[in-house]
Amino acid sequence: xxxxxxxxxxxxxxxxxxxxxxxNAVETTLLPHDEIDWRFLLIDDGSxxxxxTLIERKxxxxxxxxGLRLSRNFGFxxxxxxxxxxxxxxxxxxxxxxxxxxxxxxxxxxDAWKRGAEVVWAWRRTRDEPRWRVAASNLFAAIxxxxxxxxxxxxxxxxxxxxxxxxxxxxxxxxxHNRVAFALVAWTGFRQEVVTYDRRRRYTGKSxxxxxxxxxxxxxxxxxxxxLLPRAVTALGLFFSILGFALGAYAVVYWFLFATLPGxxxxxxxxxxxxxxxxxxxxxxxxxxHRIYLEATHRPAYFVAxxxxxxxxQRPGEIHRLKAAQQQK
Numbered sequence: 272x273x274x275x276x277x278x279x280x281x282x283x284x285x286x287x288x289x290x291x292x293x294x295n296a297v298e299t300t301l302l303p304h305d306e307i308d309w310r311f312l313l314i315d316d317g318s319x320x321x322x323x324t325l326i327e328r329k330x331x332x333x334x335x336x337x338g339l340r341l342s343r344n345f346g347f348x349x350x351x352x353x354x355x356x357x358x359x360x361x362x363x364x365x366x367x368x369x370x371x372x373x374x375x376x377x378x379x380x381x382d383a384w385k386r387g388a389e390v391v392w393a394w395r396r397t398r399d400e401p402r403w404r405v406a407a408s409n410l411f412a413a414i415x416x417x418x419x420x421x422x423x424x425x426x427x428x429x430x431x432x433x434x435x436x437x438x439x440x441x442x443x444x445x446x447x448h449n450r451v452a453f454a455l456v457a458w459t460g461f462r463q464e465v466v467t468y469d470r471r472r473r474y475t476g477k478s479x480x481x482x483x484x485x486x487x488x489x490x491x492x493x494x495x496x497x498x499l500l501p502r503a504v505t506a507l508g509l510f511f512s513i514l515g516f517a518l519g520a521y522a523v524v525y526w527f528l529f530a531t532l533p534g535x536x537x538x539x540x541x542x543x544x545x546x547x548x549x550x551x552x553x554x555x556x557x558x559x560x561h562r563i564y565l566e567a568t569h570r571p572a573y574f575v576a577x578x579x580x581x582x583x584x585q586r587p588g589e590i591h592r593l594k595a596a597q598q599q600k
Contacts, residue, residue, distance in 0.1 A: 275361040276308040277381065280354035282347055283326065284316040286368045290325045293368050300374035302335075307381065311336045313368075314354045317344030323577075330579040340577040349573045351430055351452045355442055357575075364433045365452065371471050372431045379466045380433035388464035389435040390456060392427045396467045415454075425465050426457035435461070448572055504555045 279297065286293070301309050313336065315323045326338035339353060351365055362384055364377050376393055383391045412427065430452050434442070441459045 274306060274308050276310060276359065277362050277364060278310040278312055278358045278360035279364045279366050279377070280312045280314070280351065280358055281366050281368050282314045282316050282350035282354065283318060283322050283368050284344065284347070284350070285318045285320045285322060287318075287320045287322050287325060289368065289370055290322060293370055294329060296370060296374045297366070301377060304378065308360075309335055310360055312354050312358055313338045314350045315340040316347065316350035317341050327579060336579075338577075338579040339575050342574040342576040345573040347430070348450045348452050352442075352450050353573045353575065355434075355439060355452075358439060360436070362433055362435050363439050365430050367430060373468060373471065376431070376466060376468045377433075379468075383464040383466060384433055384435065386464075387462060388433075389438055389461035390425075390459075390463040391433040392425055392463065392465045393429065393431040394427050394465050394467045395429065395470045397469045424457045424460075425463040426453060427465065429453065432456065437461070446569075448570060450572060504552055 279301075281293075283290070297311065301307075313326045313329075315326055315338065317340075323338070323340050326336075326340075330336045330338045339357060341350060341353060345353075354365070355363060362381075364380055366372065366374070366377065372393065380391045380393075416424070416426070432453065434456055438456065438459055438461055442455055445455055
């Protein structure tokens, strides 16, 4: 394929401190490779700083850039889904804005894609992050790979990957509300390759993905893609049901042959155990019912408040003046 169009999709949330550095990194690394028609889609996920202003300014001075502003903060995976939904091109690269992932790896993605891969994952060979976070991420990835992902999938956690146009079209057919981008991509299948890289320390500011969000992503992935949780709860219920019948039979036999069981200890322990199991099962059912409710209401995962492509079409004169001023500078 000569001069393929590659769209780089980047969710942005309160990244004004590193925005210019991010733009410089992608432009100096990718644009010199003019055998590729590079396009960039920036999704502002309800930032409360000047990120959207910076996105508008960049889009006004370069036709390669397009910006979407969501109506509020819907979360990273919803913003990434918005980008994929609006993405054009022969392939799409998801690229975070915090500069922990080197832009050079995108070129390796392209090479693997040209060799025939339809999904290219980025595997973190090393990570300049706290040990607890690395350990938690590795544990999560191992469990998800074992119990939730399709057999033989080469998926990696994180949101740095390339997908072919046919995979993009498949993702657009998936309307679920609780979205985990890498899990959706892995579920589609297709031919996959892996590129390894060394992850850097965050350029500035704090991570927008703390432990609480990591745990939520883990739980959402299990509920949506694994049969382990309902089967484990069913097995637990079956075990304690058998145990309860056994204890009941023992109590009846003891009452007939000997005397009434003395004391409250056995009764209290039994009630406590079965109450805990009942609440565990009810909690699991509630989680699934909540997700069924969200899917049944067909509530959108996000709303787009502004689109620079639409605004450019509506205000061509103003955009032209901004581009002329930028060229004079």
